[in-house]
Amino acid sequence: MNWTDERVELLRKLWSEGLSASQIAAQLGGVSRNAVIGKVHRLKLSGRGRATATPSRQKKSVQGSTVQKSVSRAASTARHITTSIGATALQAQFDAVPVTRHYVRPVENVVVPISRHLQLVELTERTCKWPNGDPLSEEFHFCGNDAAETGPYCKYHARIAFQPASERRRSR
DNA sequence: CCCTGATTCGC
DNA sequence: GCGAATCAGG
Numbered sequence: 498m499n500w501t502d503e504r505v506e507l508l509r510k511l512w513s514e515g516l517s518a519s520q521i522a523a524q525l526g527g528v529s530r531n532a533v534i535g536k537v538h539r540l541k542l543s544g545r546g547r548a549t550a551t552p553s554r555q556k557k558s559v560q561g562s563t564v565q566k567s568v569s570r571a572a573s574t575a576r577h578i579t580t581s582i583g584a585t586a587l588q589a590q591f592d593a594v595p596v597t598r599h600y601v602r603p604v605e606n607v608v609v610p611i612s613r614h615l616q617l618v619e620l621t622e623r624t625c626k627w628p629n630g631d632p633l634s635e636e637f638h639f640c641g642n643d644a645a646e647t648g649p650y651c652k653y654h655a656r657i658a659f660q661p662a663s664e665r666r667r668s669r
Numbered sequence: 670c671c672c673t674g675a676t677t678c679g680c
Numbered sequence: 681g682c683g684a685a686t687c688a689g690g
Binding site for chain 1: 671672673674675676
Binding site: 499500531532533535539 | 682
């Protein structure tokens with residue numbers, strides 16, 4: 498998979514909307530979350546409101562030569578600028594969302610990997626039973642992606658259904 | 670153990 | 681430029 502303009506654009510959109518790298522990777526398809534993160538960095542849009550501000554990383558020392566003693570990395574110099582603007586913007590966004598009165602706004606638009614749009618009768622023990630759309634509508638269908646034996650949902654919908662926590666506590 | 674993003678570095 | 685491996689952390 499190569500990064501076409503459309504894919505990059507979608508990446509930008511989803512990233513700015515606050516989706517995690519793995520979720521974005523799932524929607525793009527054909528790429529790992531690492532690929533997404535790598536691309537995000539190359540596009541210079543890593544700071545997204547308040548994802549993770551992990552300052553310095555070192556990794557293991559690979560080369561026997563060049564044993565840096567006084568590690569004065571340029572990265573740390575360019576990194577200590579607090580992104581107060583991004584944090585503020587994100588805060589305002591969260592405050593605004595719950596107030597908006599939605600008429601028929603189902604669970605849609607969240608993550609939805611690649612729904613197979615199955616009808617009720619098409620579900621099996623291994624298909625994700627996450628409902629999409631209004632059950633009273635003709636548009637109603639199920640996710641239908643492969644679900645583990647351990648639950649009724651696929652990997653992504655199970656995450657949504659059981660622990661929205663990781664989305665919340667962000668203050669690294 | 671699940672997940673998150675960040676960084677490095679061989680390709 | 682790309683992304684797997686790795687790291688650091690919730």
